[in-house]
Structure formats: structure tokens, C-alpha cells
Amino acid sequence: MSGDDRRWVLHVDLDQFIAAVEVLRRPELAGRPVIVGGRGDPTERAVVSTASYEAREFGVGSGMPLRIAARKVPDAVILPVDHEAYNAASAEVMSTLRAQPGAVVQVLGWDEAFIGITTDDPEAYARRAQAAVLDRTALHCSVGIGDTLVRAKVATAFGKPRGVFRLTADNWFDVMGAKPTIELWGVGSKISKRLAGLGILTVAELASADEGAMTAEFGPRMGLWYAQLGRGDGASVVDDTPWVPRGHGRETTFQQNIVERAEIEAVAQDLLAQVLGDVAKEGRPVVGLGLKVRYAPFFTKTFTKKIASTFDRDVVLAKTMELVAKIEPDRPIRLLGVRAEMAMPDDAREGHSPTRSGW
DNA sequence: TCTGGGGTCCTAGGACCC
DNA sequence: TCTGGGGTCCTAGGACCC
Numbered sequence: 484m485s486g487d488d489r490r491w492v493l494h495v496d497l498d499q500f501i502a503a504v505e506v507l508r509r510p511e512l513a514g515r516p517v518i519v520g521g522r523g524d525p526t527e528r529a530v531v532s533t534a535s536y537e538a539r540e541f542g543v544g545s546g547m548p549l550r551i552a553a554r555k556v557p558d559a560v561i562l563p564v565d566h567e568a569y570n571a572a573s574a575e576v577m578s579t580l581r582a583q584p585g586a587v588v589q590v591l592g593w594d595e596a597f598i599g600i601t602t603d604d605p606e607a608y609a610r611r612a613q614a615a616v617l618d619r620t621a622l623h624c625s626v627g628i629g630d631t632l633v634r635a636k637v638a639t640a641f642g643k644p645r646g647v648f649r650l651t652a653d654n655w656f657d658v659m660g661a662k663p664t665i666e667l668w669g670v671g672s673k674i675s676k677r678l679a680g681l682g683i684l685t686v687a688e689l690a691s692a693d694e695g696a697m698t699a700e701f702g703p704r705m706g707l708w709y710a711q712l713g714r715g716d717g718a719s720v721v722d723d724t725p726w727v728p729r730g731h732g733r734e735t736t737f738q739q740n741i742v743e744r745a746e747i748e749a750v751a752q753d754l755l756a757q758v759l760g761d762v763a764k765e766g767r768p769v770v771g772l773g774l775k776v777r778y779a780p781f782f783t784k785t786f787t788k789k790i791a792s793t794f795d796r797d798v799v800l801a802k803t804m805e806l807v808a809k810i811e812p813d814r815p816i817r818l819l820g821v822r823a824e825m826a827m828p829d830d831a832r833e834g835h836s837p838t839r840s841g842w
Numbered sequence: 843t844c845t846g847g848g849g850t851c852c853t854a855g856g857a858c859c860c
Numbered sequence: 861t862c863t864g865g866g867g868t869c870c871t872a873g874g875a876c877c878c
Contacts, residue, residue, distance in 0.1 A: 521846070530846050532878095545878085551843050564846090592849095592878045671876055702853060705875095734847060781845070787871055820847085 487603035492721060494627040494635040495580060495612065498644045500594035501533035503622055504572045505562055516559040518543060518552050523563035525553035528736050528817075532564050536644070569593050572620060579619045583612050587721045597632060599721030609647045634715045636668050655715040660687035667712050674709070677701075689713030727827065731761040732773070734820025740779045742815045751807050752800070754821040759796060762823050768792040769799055771824035774806040779815040792826055799823070 497503065502517045516538035521529020531552050534543040541556045553561060573593045580596055581588045587599035602608045609626040616624050627638030628649040637659065638650035650658060659666070664686060665675035681696055683689050690713035697706035711717055733754045741747060751774070762769060773787045786806045793799065803821060810816070 528844090528846075530844095532846085546845080548843065548845055551845090554843085595878080669876065673875060705852065708852095729850070732848065736846060783873090785872060787873095789870065818846090822849095 488601050489603070490599065490601050490719065491605040491608075492629045492632055492635040492719060493598040493600060493605065493609055493612070494629070494632075494639045495596050495598060495616075496625050496627070496639045496643075497576065497594035497616075498623045498625060499533055499535050500572075500622070501564075501569055502535040502538075504568055505565075506535070507621055508568070512560055516541065516543075516556045517562065518549070518556065518559045519562045519564055520549045520552070521564065523561050525549045525561055528738055572622065575620050576616055576622065576624075579616050580612060583608075583615065586612075587723045589721045589723050590726075597635065597721045599723075605649065606647055613645070613647075629715075631715060631717050631719045632721070633668060633712060633717050637666075637715070650715070652715070656687055656690070659715065660685065660690075662686050664689050664713070669712055670709065674701075678709070686713050728765065728825070729827070730771070730773075730822055730824040731758050731765075732775075732820055732822030733757045733761075734775060734818060736777075736818045737816070740815035740817045742813060744812065747810060747816070747819065748804070748807055750819050751803060751821060754819065755800060755803050755823075758821050758823050759799065762825060765825060767825040767828070768794050769823045770826050772799065772802055772806060773820075773822035773824070774803065774809075775818070775820035775822070776810055776816055777818035778811070779817045781817070783818075 501519045505517060505519060506512045514537065517535040518531055518538050519533050520531040521527055527549065529549040531543060531545055531547045531549060533545060534552070538556050538559055543552045543555055549561070553559060570593070577588065577590055577596060580586060580598060583598065585600055589597040591597065598612070600608055605628045609628060613624055613626060616622060623645045625639050625642040625644060626647045627635045627642055628647065629635030629638050630651040634650040634655060638648045641650070641658070642648035663675065663684060664670050664678050665672065667686060670678070677700060678689060681692070681700060683692055689710060692710050692713065694707065694710065697710050700706060701709060735750065735754065741750070769790065770792050771787065771789045773785060775783065775785050777783045786809050788802055788806060790798070790802050
């Protein structure tokens with residue numbers, strides 16, 4: 484250990500993770516445009532989960548309707564989503580990261596994680612982590628290095644693919660200051676438009692935005708949060724406290740819109756049974772229910788209901804059907820979703836497990 | 843061109859109580 | 861009569877992320 488040891492946040496992000504996992508088990512696909520989404524049938528209602536870099540050249544990206552993606556890349560290989568395969572690959576990646584010396588690992592999703600470390604050479608540490616992941620899983624990743632979680636997360640994009648990039652208070656404004664606000668993590672199309680309405684177009688402008696104007700527009704919490712985001716400031720401690728899920732939900736989009744009451748009720752019961760299966764694994768009681776309805780062509784409505792804490796399936800079913808009864812009759816729906824909120828254990832009170840507002 | 847599925851967190855506004 | 865004030869809980873919806 485030298486006197487230059489400092490705490491760093493690393494953000495590790497696998498490159499085209501889902502497509503890469505598919506290519507690994509089907510090596511003949513290497514170099515071809517691969518698109519993974521839905522059940523792999525581009526005539527169905529579904530969207531792209533991940534496209535390989537070869538497919539991205541044609542303008543295909545995550546979230547795009549599969550139908551459109553197939554049209555853009557006529558000779559693409561289109562594959563169904565295989566959760567089990569990605570779970571297994573993800574578990575190997577995360578265990579490799581946890582095995583790095585001194586690493587505190589906070590998993591963000593299938594294909595990304597923060598690592599908290601103390602070192603005098605974060606780039607060297609990042610390169611060793613990349614090599615370890617490649618050696619163990621044959622998957623490539625990019626690493627962002629930062630002095631806060633936000634800066635590390637944003638840095639990763641500049642390291643892609645297979646690279647390393649460092650973003651700290653020293654170079655944040657040089658790198659990000661002139662960029663549009665939508666490039667920040669947590670600012671999407673809606674918020675960036677509202678910011679533009681306040682005359683805030685760039686990250687630098689957001690960083691120095693008037694606090695009063697921000698809280699007036701977005702509320703006391705989010706207003707200050709967005710301004711902080713513009714500065715890249717915020718938490719710098721990686722938290723490896725195990726995640727405690729707040730609830731579980733299932734939803735399904737119908738290939739043809741449905742309207743029959745009996746059919747809607749049957750689907751709701753089926754979704755609820757799946758949800759309760761997931762909930763049962765947690766061994767925690769249900770304290771709330773939610774029903775999501777997307778009326779055709781595209782208008783979403785949600786109904787929620789708090790209930791007395793219960794494990795009783797009949798009670799939960801009856802309460803769910805009360806929500807189903809609120810669905811407008813004779814109006815075609817394209818999506819139905821059911822969600823159950825669970826009681827939080829005492830040791831996972833607010834502030835204990837990580838939350839976005841803590842970043 | 844037509845928009846999945848699984849999540850989290852925040853806010854506005856109404857209901858209700860004292 | 862132009863109709864308090866504060867607090868809490870609940871519902872619905874918005875926004876974002878992977």
C-alpha cells in the first residue's frame with residue numbers, strides 16, 4: 484500500500500451482454516447481426532432486448548419494436564429471450580467480481596455492477612477485473628472509474644467497448660458540461676423536455692440551475708436531485724447490502740386485444756397465481772395489490788389497493804377481483820398486469836437497503 | 843414504426859381525523 | 861359565511877432504469 488491509496492468507485496458493464504451470451508453458445512453467429520427479443524418471432528408484439536454491434540450498425544437498439552428491427556436488418560438472426568441462460572452467466576460474472584481483492588460489489592442488473600475499492604491505480608485494477616471476467620466467462624466488459632457512483636456510471640459509456648474511462652470532479656465538466664441533459668443517468672425524454680422549458684439544455688446549465696426554479700418545477704426532493712446530477716455529485720460509497728424486493732409483478736401483452744370479461748378474469752387469475760408463486764419464495768405476507776391495464780391502442784391505467792397483511796390466497800384473489808371489476812367494460816385491452824407488494828422485514832427499513840435517492 | 847416485462851421511487855390530491 | 865389548519869394514509873399516475 485502506498486500513500487496515494489484512495490477510495491474509488493468502478494462501474495462494470497458487460498458489452499452487448501445478452502447477444503454475447505447467445506454467440507458464446509452458438510459460435511457460428513460471431514460477426515453476424517444478432518437481435519434478441521420476445522419469443523424470437525418478429526411478427527409478434529415484442530421489443531428488442533439487446534442487439535449485437537453488427538446489428539446496431541443498421542440502427543437497431545434496445546426497446547425498438549422487433550417488427551421494425553427485423554425490417555431494418557433483413558438477414559438478422561433473431562433469437563428468443565432466455566432468462567435462465569443470462570441468469571447463469573450473470574451469476575458467474577458477479578462472483579468473479581466479488582473475488583477481486585478488497586471489492587465491495589453492488590449489483591445493478593444482469594449485466595452491471597458497482598465495485599468499491601481502495602487503490603492507488605484504479606485503471607490497473609479495472610484491467611485486472613476485465614481480464615478475470617474474460618478468463619472466467621469469455622465475456623467482455625467496459626469499466627467506468629469515478630469518485631462518485633454517478634460519475635463512475637456515466638464514465639462507462641466512454642470506455643465502450645472493452646475499455647476503461649475515468650471521470651472525476653477534475654474532468655466532469657470538460658467531458659460532460661456541453662452534453663445534453665438526457666445523457667445523464669436518471670434524466671429521460673420527459674425530464675429533459677421539462678428542463679428545456681426552463682432554459683436548461685446542457686449538463687453545465689443543470690449544474691448551476693437556480694434551486695428555487697428547480698424545486699418549483701420538480702418538487703423539493705427531485706429538484707435538488709437533478710441539479711446534483713448535473714454536477715456528478717452524490718454518494719460515493721458502494722453498498723453491498725443484499726437487496727430486499729418490495730414486491731413482485733407479472734404482466735402480459737396480448738397478441739390480439741381482448742375484451743371479454745371472462746377472459747380478462749381468467750388472465751388476471753393466472754397472473755396472480757404466478758405472482759403468488761414468486762411471493763411465496765420470499766416467505767413475506769402481501770400488504771398491497773396493483774392492477775395495470777393498457778387499453779388499446781395505448782393508454783395505461785393502474786389500480787392499487789392496500790390490504791391487511793395476509794398469506795391467504797383467497798383473500799388476495801378476492802381483492803384482486805375487486806380491482807378487475809374497475810376495468811371499463813367493452814373497451815379492448817392489450818396488456819394486463821398484476822403486482823403484489825410485500826411487507827418489508829424489520830432490518831430492511833428505509834435507509835438500510837440502497838435506494839436511488841441515496842445516490 | 844408502434845411501442846415487452848420486471849422493477850424502483852416520487853408526487854399530487856383526496857379522504858379522513860382532530 | 862365564501863368556507864381553519866395540520867397531520868397521516870391511501871390511490872393513481874408519472875418517470876426512470878435494465
